[in-house]
Amino acid sequence: MTAKQIGETRMASITCQGNLNIDGERLWQSLMSMAEIGALPGGGCRRLGLTPEDSEARALLVEWAMEIGCSVGRDLVGNLFIRRLGTQPDLPPVMVGSHLDTVATGGRFDGALGVLGGLEVMRTLQDASIANERTIELVVWINEEGVRFVPGNTGAFAFAGENTVEQVLADTDLHGISIGEALAALNEAGQEAVGGRPVEAYFELHVEQGPYLERAGVPVGIVTGTYTIKYFDLTITGRAAHLAQPLPDRQDALVGAAEAIIAIRKVGATYGNDGRSNASWINVFPNVRGTVAESVHMSCDVRHADPERARAMAEDLEKAIEEASQRSGMPMTLESTLQFGPIEFDPELVDLLRATARARGHKAQDILTVAGHDAIALASVLPAAMIFVPSAGGLSHNEREYTDPESCAIGADILLHAVLAKAGISEQPLKLAEVNVGVMVCSNGCSGSGSGFAEP
Ligand SMILES: [Zn+2]
Known part of the structure; x- marks a missing residue:
């Protein structure tokens, strides 16, 4: 069969479900209800990973499911x-899948759209009494944002076998509380093995978090792959002193940090539109009024669409930090911590998403993701692909993050039909009702089904 014929076959199988539509209003209402958990005065959300707000969000999803x-x-x-x-x-x-945790001043759509879009897929199938051949799993990965526990994508990386369960559970936050302790406190730990099982396909719907779709006037991005992202930890060692100390005698780590931050910014600025260089987190010690800073610990990263250019940026960053160290007269240590990409998403799934968008009448364009996502962490062990919808003004990780209801619905529509194409529609009578009975009568209030899944 030629590639063209394969494409035609897919189009045909998608078109035959053309009368199946998600409920955009229901999806929007679910997004708004979810956003009430951890709501902030500016319209955004704060649900840091493995906090009571995060757990409350999961509980609401479970209730709906x-x-x-x-x-x-x-x-x-x-x-x-x-x-x-x-x-x-x-x-x-x-x-x-996607995530329900947010950054400290996050929006209502980052992560939540992928999760609730998946729920809307299931609700639509339920309304239409459609039985799927393959099981459809909606996954909420833990600690995607990496705010409380660093780095992020913890659950997805664990599923991909990048970290052992023991390593994950032993990770601690700034207060020394481990992920294991946090899970136990919230009763969020389960009993299923982590990863190590075959998955037919993984789809993640997400807001773009950048300006390109909106600027192009295109409602859908088919994410073909990722930027290369290289993360670093930077430590600047100064010397604590009273502010009475004359300026020439000081080794002020905060002044060193100022030099470093400007130097980091300049690295990306020389790599055109595709270059990003960031300093986004800083920890100052002792961070008290009246005392010159003794040390600064910060995170920084470089990103580029071209992996070679990203590598060159990392070298430029090292040089820039060396020069900042000389200028400020303080030791600066740059340590490479994590790298994402370059990753190409599964070509067959990417083709399927393109064909689905076409068949459903949605204008779409290919796009790379600049941001890290759970799909990227998973792509090494399973076929993965992503759908982007526009972020108004390119804003994300901001309380004012906004994706309009129509765009959310378009994304979920493509998600539904791509999922159905991979899961298959069964000619057998719907068995879900029998499963429902099993769930409903579960005597201890657990949500396990007859398949052996069970809550702890
Ligand atoms: Zn996200």
Whole structure:
């Protein structure tokens, strides 16, 4: 079969479900209800990973999922799996997912759209009494944002086998509380093994978090791959002193940090539109009024669409920090911590998303993601792809982050039809009702189904 014929076959199979539509109003209402958890005065959300707000958001999702007969499971690191069982449950599942945690001053759509878009897929299938052949799993990965526990994408990386369960559970926040302790306190840890099982496809719907789709006037981005991102920790060592100390005698780590931040910014500025260089977190010690800073610890990164250019940027960054160290007269240590990309998403799934957008009449363009996502962390072990919808003004990680209802609905529409294309529609009668009964009668209030999934 030629590539053209394959494409035609896919188009045909998608078109045959053309009368199946998600409920955009319901999706929007769900997004707004979810946004009430951890709501901030400026219209955004604060649900740091593995905090009571994060847990409350998961509980609301579970409540909604139970209403449509899904089963619920959690793995040992707290990843949450909402399952709409297929008529062939032994086949590898089709996954959709994202995260419900936010940054400290986050928006209502980053992460939540992917999760609630997945829920809307399941609700739509339920309304239409469609039985999926493969099980569809909606996954909420833990600690995507990496604010409380550093770095982020903790659950997705664990699922991909990048970190052991023991390593994940031992990670601590700034107050010394481990992920294991946080999970236990919230009763969010489950019993399922982490990863290590086949997955047919993983789709993640997400807001773009940048300006390109809006500027192009295109409602959908088919994410073909990622920028290369290289993260670093920078330590600047000064000397604490009273502010009575004359300026020439000081080794002020905060002044060194100012030099470093400007130097970091200049690195990216020389790499055109595709260059990004960032300093985004800083910890000053002792950080008290009246005392010259003794040390500064900060995170920085460089990003570029071209992996070679990203590598060159990392070298430029090292040089820039060396020069900043000489100018300020203080030792600066730059330590490479983590690298994302370059990753190309699964070509077949990317093609499927393009074909789905076409078949559904949505204008779409290919795009790379500049931001890190769970899909990127997972792409090494399963076929993954992403759908982007525009962020108004390119704003994200901002309380004013906004994606309009129509764009959210378009994204969920493509998600629905791509998921169905991979999960398959069963000719067998819907078995979900039987599963529902199993869930409803579960005597201890658990949400396990007959498939052996069970809450701890
Ligand atoms: Zn996100």
